[in-house]
Amino acid sequence: MVTRAVFIIAFVASVAVADPAQYLDCGSSAKLHSVDVTPCPASVTCGLIRGENASIAVTFTTEKVANSVVAVVHAIVAGVPLPFPLPNPDGCQDSGLECPLNSSTTYTHTTILPVKSGYPMTI
Structure with missing residues (x-):
């Protein structure tokens, strides 16, 4: 059986310079500490x-x-969570992690998220 850690994060943010970026854990299979x-x-x-x-x-x-x-990100637009695709959702490649991950261990997953110019001003 393949065990997978999945991050499901929704950003509640404005696409602007000074507005707060917050996240919601939408059912991750690991305990999130910070984004x-x-x-x-x-x-x-x-x-x-x-x-x-x-x-x-x-x-x-x-x-x-x-x-x-697997990293999954959604943006909340008008109250509806929409997929916010990551260029590399595979957390075992180019993310600072080396799989397999040990149980009860704290890790940090890193990724680059392109914020396209065509995205709405408020998400």
Whole structure:
């Protein structure tokens, strides 16, 4: 049986410079501790900026051994969660993780999220 850690995160944010970026855990199979978006000052959360890339780091603790990791992001637009595709949803490749992941261990998954210019101003 293949065990998989899955991050399901919804961003509730404005695609603008100074609005707060928040996340909701929408059923991850690991315990999420934080979602950090860069570029942002360490003490400030911020929104996503259209036309730029956001670097996202998700710190989590596994509940069991995981042979694979899948990252899933949705944006909430008009109250409806819509897929926000990641260029590389495979958390075992180019994400700072080395699979398999051990049980009850804290890890940080990193990815680049392109915020396309055509995305709506408020998500």
